[in-house]
Amino acid sequence: MQITVENFSLHKTLTCGQFFRYWQEKDTYFIAHTDKLFKVKQQKNKLIFSGVNKEYINNFFRLDDPYKKIINSISKDSYIKKAISENKGLRIIRQDPWECLISYICSSMANIPKIQKNLNLIAKNYGDKIEFEDFSTHTFPEPGQIKDLQTIRACKVGYRAGYIEHTNRKVDRKLLRKISKMHYTDAKKELMKIHGVGEKVADCVCLFSMDKLEAFPVDVWIKRAMKKYYSKENIRSFAKDYFGEYAGYANQFLFQHIRNG
DNA sequence: AGACAGGGGAGTG
DNA sequence: CACTCCCCTGTC
16 A cells, blocks of 8 residues: 655654664565554655555554644744754654553663663563564563563563563553543653653653653753753753644654754 | 663652 | 662673
8 A cells, every 4th residue: 555645754753763663674664563563665755555554554653743834833943943954754653652651661771772672572572473474573562461570571671670560560551541631741640650650751651652742751862952952951841831832843853963963 | 801871760868 | 859779781
């Protein structure tokens, strides 16, 4: 199947570090998300995919977002404009809340290759084998399935094993749906009640899986960017006032800009 | 070889 | 707030 896309870069969107379970083979990306495994490649304005339907692709890559409106509303100064122009077509992926939550619990004091390794081990230990053409991997387990501390430790998650064990016991899909429906500040507060979820992780889950586009996750990279360009101390309140309802998109552009150079 | 830091968070004081 | 520790990994 194929669709026409505008203001979208598959490469930028997948490789910017927001989502972890994908594999590149030449110009093709295999993507594992919850219980799905699918394949996508881009040729200019064409997006060619198989394994899932158009609605899935549209939803996953947020192709329904008003991209031009978003870009206009966050283009406040020359710094952010430069960050945007360097990363044209970058979109926020609409992830599954459960997979996103576990992913970002794993992300503390880690780096992208390590997070990828952890998630793939979790899938291998708890998920089901799934194949697509010549590519094979495992589905991501559902809430309640990531049991037994010893097995979790075998996924090389280190001290995060206890957090994951707790989260797996306390969180289910019903709770995640409930939190998703809340407004940003309440959703964030609820997420932070989970062991292993602080401000940064809660903001990532809000932004990447719960449609809270105003969320502005603050990590060491964003701290560097904000200090360099805006010399601000209270980053969160500044970002919300300055960038507005789409601050999360501004966050991703600044993150890419500072990380790449 | 061994120290060190890398997309935080919890627990204390 | 400021501090320490948490485990694992890649890097120099």
